[in-house]
Amino acid sequence: MNDYVLLTDSSADLTDELVQTLGIEVLPLSFHIQNKTYWNWPDNREMDPGDFYRMLREGEMATTSAVNVADYTEKMTPYLQAGKDVLVMAFSSGLSATCHSARIAAQELMEQFPERKVYVVDTLCASLGQGLLVWYAARLKNEGKSIEEVRDWTEENKLRLCHWFTVDDLHFLKRGGRISPATAVLGTMLSIKPVMHVDDEGHLIKVGTARGRNASLKALVDHMEETAIDPAEQTVFISHGDCEADANKVAEDVKRRFGVKSVVINHVGPVIGAHSGPGTVALFFMGSRR
Structure with a gap:
């Protein structure tokens, strides 16, 4: 059965066009600049990258935040309620707490939905490296590979x-x-x-x-x-x-x-x-x- 969702986060830096074409879901991380917090959506709906880099060149400082457990829980729960499984491909644990949050959320949700599967892959990747691994995974999913087959392929090939x-x-x-x-x-x-x-x-x-x-x-x-x-x-x-x-x-x-x-x-x-x-x-x- 191929009824599962491929979920990643916005650190993958995939274009919105690729996100739509691949049929994946993306959780945005947040960033803070000029005393305001923004969400990093693939379609750049809250800030254009050119404006962000202009601010940095002008001396502004930006800080960032990982996806937290509540964000993952809120995102995954409707899929599990609808009878879908979830494969999370998370930003490198060596660079962010995002993957740790995903694993905590996955454990809690599997207890809540024991009939469902929630797998988390620590991609150990960043930016379009993470994006490229997700791209390969989405192609396998769209070819009909099972959630376990896609999980295993990414684990075997991420390094x-x-x-x-x-x-x-x-x-x-x-x-x-x-x-x-x-x-x-x-x-x-x-x-x-x-x-x-x-x-x-x-x-x-x-x-x-x-x-x-x-x-x-x-x-x-x-x-x-x-x-x-x-x-x-x-x-x-x-x-x-x-x-x-x-x-x-x-x-x-x-x-x-x-x-x-x-x-x-x-x-x-x-x-x-x-x-x-x-x-x-x-x-x-x-x-x-x-």
Whole structure:
């Protein structure tokens, strides 16, 4: 029986068009800027990403909040009451408490609805890395795979979902404690750009540096060359912090170097963008390892 709902959260940074096409449900995370709280919906109904990044460039600070247990319970209960099961694909537990909330809600709801199934996958992914894993899962669901088959596939393959990204402004990583103030100052002076990825525990880690913007964008694609499996046949996802031209440059590079035919590009949403800042570019694909 294929009567189940695929639920993720807005950290997946999927476009509203993809959300509708895939037939998935999305719980929004919230962000706070200029003394007001907004919900990060896929259709950007409460704030356009361009306006959000303009505020950051003007010096505004943004904070974010995870999805809580009550949010998950409220979202899932009507589906369970209607006789549907739920598969949750949550934002990395290494970066947010969202997955923990999902698991608590799932346990409580399974006690309330013992005849129903509620599974939670800790994607250990972020931004369109999470989005790409959800994209694969939704395709399997729409092909008729059972909730257990989709859950098992995502668990078996999530650590092959590669995340590579770079940022243009080190200030935001410094503020989040990802790099030291001294590194941020020196890096800015020398135009040093960090090259980072999400590791097997779902944490954001720095793995290298590049001198200048173009070199950092090329480094993302170089890492893809090292681990990508059959890249010409993949759909590649790229997210960006209000720098679409740079995202397009990376897209053209992966098409030229690997024969990739399908690339999906979208903004890094405000929830992650609050910590990575304007000028972030991230590349996501399936590889032999992260």
